[in-house]
Amino acid sequence: MDHRALNRPNRPNRLNRPNRPNRDNRLNRLRLTRLAAPAVAALVALTAGCTGSTVQGRPGASGLRDPYFPKAGNGGYQVDHYALDLGYRPADRQLTGTAVITARAEQTLSSFNLDLSGLRVDAVTVEGEPARYNRTGRELTVRPRKDLGKGEVFRAEVRYSGTPRPLTDADGSQEGWITTADGAVAVGEPVGSMTWFPGNHHPSDKASYDITLTVPQGYEAVSNGELASRRDTGDGRTAFAWHSAEPMASYLATAAIGKFKVATSRTSSGIGVYNAVAPGEEARSAAALGRLPEVVEWGAGRFGPYPFATVGTIVVPDGTLPYALETQTKPVYSGAPSVELTVHELAHQWFGDSVSPKSWKDMWLNEGFATYAEWLWSEDHGGPGAQKRFDALLAGDTSFEGADAAHWDAFPPAAPPGPEDISEAPVYYRGAMVLQRIRQEAGDERFFDLLRGWAADHRHGNASTADFTAYAQQRTGRDLKKVWDVWLYGEDSPKP
Incomplete structure (x- = not known):
C-alpha cells in the first residue's frame, strides 16, 4: 500500500x-x-x-x-x-x-x-x-x-x-472495510x-x-x-x-461514509473537483486541498493529460488508517494531507491507476513513479531537485526523505523478497532513483518524452516491469541494460 x-x-x-x-x-x-x-x-x-x-x-x-x-x-x-x-447502517455496522x-x-x-x-x-x-x-x-x-x-x-x-x-x-x-467514529x-x-x-x-x-x-x-x-x-x-x-x-482495478475502488463536509470546484482546464473532509479536519486540510487543482494541472504538464473525468479527495478522521491510498479519482487520507503527499497520490492517477501493474511484483511502477513526482514537484517549485535528492540518498543522507528512506537499497525494487515488502523503502526510493538514472542516461528531453509516452500509450491498461524496460529502451533510443542490471534488479547496493 x-x-x-x-x-x-x-x-x-x-x-x-x-x-x-x-x-x-x-x-x-x-x-x-x-x-x-x-x-x-x-x-x-x-x-x-x-x-x-x-x-x-x-x-x-x-x-x-x-x-x-x-x-x-x-x-x-x-x-x-x-x-x-449497497446499503450501510453505521449504528450497527x-x-x-x-x-x-x-x-x-x-x-x-x-x-x-x-x-x-x-x-x-x-x-x-x-x-x-x-x-x-x-x-x-x-x-x-x-x-x-x-x-x-x-x-x-x-x-x-x-x-x-x-x-x-x-x-x-x-x-x-x-x-478492507474500516469503521470510523461516524461511518x-x-x-x-x-x-x-x-x-x-x-x-x-x-x-x-x-x-x-x-x-x-x-x-x-x-x-x-x-x-x-x-x-x-x-x-x-x-x-x-x-x-x-x-x-x-x-477502467479501474478493484483495489482502487472505495466507499466512504460519514458526516463529511463536501466542497466542489473545477480546475482551470475544467476537471470537476469533489472534496469530502471529516469534521475537525477542514482547517488543517485547507492548504493542501486548496492547491489540488494546481497539482492536477502541473501533473498534466509533466505527464500528459489527466486520465480521468474528475478528481477529488476523501479525508477521514486522523488515526483511522496508518497510510494514505490512491483510490481512483479520490485518494483517501487519514487526517489532513501535506502538499507533498497530495502530489504523490495524484501522481498515482497516471502511474498506478490509469497505468496499473500486471502483478503485485510491479509495484515500483506505482510507487517509484509517484515518489519521483514528489522530486519533480520540489524541483519545479524551488526545492531540492531530483538529482540532489538522488545524490543525497546515494551518500546515505536521508534529510530530504526522512528516516524511513534509510534502507532504500535493501533489495532491488523490481524483486521485493515477499508480499510484506511490496511497499517498503526500496520500492519507493530506489524505484525513483531508477528513473533518475534513466534521466541521466537519456537527457531531459527524451526522459520526459518517455514519461508522457508511457502514460499515454498504456492509458487505462496494465503494464509490467518487462513492458517498461522494453518501452524505455525503444522510446529513449538508449542502451539502458546497466541501469536495469544495477539499479532495478541488482542485489547489491549501487555505489556512487
Missing part, C-alpha cells in the same frame, strides 16, 4: 514495524451449499441433467498465481462492469449488497470463482437463472445452470449481507476490496463501475468517479449513485 506511515504521519514507513502477526492462509472447511428456496425445483432438475456426457466446460481457476498473492483474482473470465448497490457483475468468459466455463471475504451470501443468479454456489475460505464458487461458452458475455448477480471485517496484510497493517471507509490494496463486494480482485482485471451507496439521512457517501445522482429514498435514507466510466 501507499505511504503507510506506521511511525511518522504522511510518509511511507514500514521499516520499523512491530512484529507481524502470522497469517492463516489455510482455507476454511467447505460450507454447505445454500439454495434459494424458490429455485430448489430448478436446481434439482439441473443436477439430474448434469452428466459427464453433457458438461463440456471446465472450472475457472480459483487464483491467478500472482507471485505474492497467488489466490488473488480468478481465471476463466474478465469483468467488464461492476454494478454495486450492517451492510447489505447486490453485486451485478458483467463479464466475458475466456474459456468454456462449468463454474467460476469470485473473491469474497466474510459476509453472508443470500442468493446467486447467472443470466437470471438461480445458480448453485458454495464458500471455501475467501472463494465463492458459482456453478451456472448451463455452461458458459467461450467469448460469452454473462451477468452474475450476488446478493449478500453482514458485518464487513477488515483483513490483516502480510506486513501487519489492516485494509466507514473502504481501502483495498492489495486484496481488501473482497471484504465489501465479490469480484475478480487482482489488478490485471480492470472494469468500469457504478456504485450506489444508501445511508441514513445526514450522512454523506462518497465513491470513485462522478456523482450521477443524490436522492431521498423516502424511508429516512439518502442514495448516492457514483459512476466510473474509465
Whole structure:
C-alpha cells in the first residue's frame, strides 16, 4: 500500500514495524451449499441433467498465481462492469449488497470463482437463472445452470449481507472495510476490496463501475468517479449513485461514509473537483486541498493529460488508517494531507491507476513513479531537485526523505523478497532513483518524452516491469541494460 506511515504521519514507513502477526492462509472447511428456496425445483432438475456426457466446460481457476498473492483474482473470465448497490447502517455496522457483475468468459466455463471475504451470501443468479454456489475460505464458487461458452458475455448477480471485517496484510497493517467514529471507509490494496463486494480482485482485471451507496439521512457517501445522482429514498435514507466510466482495478475502488463536509470546484482546464473532509479536519486540510487543482494541472504538464473525468479527495478522521491510498479519482487520507503527499497520490492517477501493474511484483511502477513526482514537484517549485535528492540518498543522507528512506537499497525494487515488502523503502526510493538514472542516461528531453509516452500509450491498461524496460529502451533510443542490471534488479547496493 501507499505511504503507510506506521511511525511518522504522511510518509511511507514500514521499516520499523512491530512484529507481524502470522497469517492463516489455510482455507476454511467447505460450507454447505445454500439454495434459494424458490429455485430448489430448478436446481434439482439441473443436477439430474448434469452428466459427464453433457458438461463440456471446465472450472475457472480459483487464483491467478500472482507471485505474492497467488489466490488473488480468478481465471476463466474478465469483468467488464461492476454494478454495486449497497446499503450501510453505521449504528450497527450492517451492510447489505447486490453485486451485478458483467463479464466475458475466456474459456468454456462449468463454474467460476469470485473473491469474497466474510459476509453472508443470500442468493446467486447467472443470466437470471438461480445458480448453485458454495464458500471455501475467501472463494465463492458459482456453478451456472448451463455452461458458459467461450467469448460469452454473462451477468452474475450476488446478493449478500453482514458485518464487513477488515483483513490483516502480510506486513501487519489492516485494509478492507474500516469503521470510523461516524461511518466507514473502504481501502483495498492489495486484496481488501473482497471484504465489501465479490469480484475478480487482482489488478490485471480492470472494469468500469457504478456504485450506489444508501445511508441514513445526514450522512454523506462518497465513491470513485462522478456523482450521477443524490436522492431521498423516502424511508429516512439518502442514495448516492457514483459512476466510473474509465477502467479501474478493484483495489482502487472505495466507499466512504460519514458526516463529511463536501466542497466542489473545477480546475482551470475544467476537471470537476469533489472534496469530502471529516469534521475537525477542514482547517488543517485547507492548504493542501486548496492547491489540488494546481497539482492536477502541473501533473498534466509533466505527464500528459489527466486520465480521468474528475478528481477529488476523501479525508477521514486522523488515526483511522496508518497510510494514505490512491483510490481512483479520490485518494483517501487519514487526517489532513501535506502538499507533498497530495502530489504523490495524484501522481498515482497516471502511474498506478490509469497505468496499473500486471502483478503485485510491479509495484515500483506505482510507487517509484509517484515518489519521483514528489522530486519533480520540489524541483519545479524551488526545492531540492531530483538529482540532489538522488545524490543525497546515494551518500546515505536521508534529510530530504526522512528516516524511513534509510534502507532504500535493501533489495532491488523490481524483486521485493515477499508480499510484506511490496511497499517498503526500496520500492519507493530506489524505484525513483531508477528513473533518475534513466534521466541521466537519456537527457531531459527524451526522459520526459518517455514519461508522457508511457502514460499515454498504456492509458487505462496494465503494464509490467518487462513492458517498461522494453518501452524505455525503444522510446529513449538508449542502451539502458546497466541501469536495469544495477539499479532495478541488482542485489547489491549501487555505489556512487
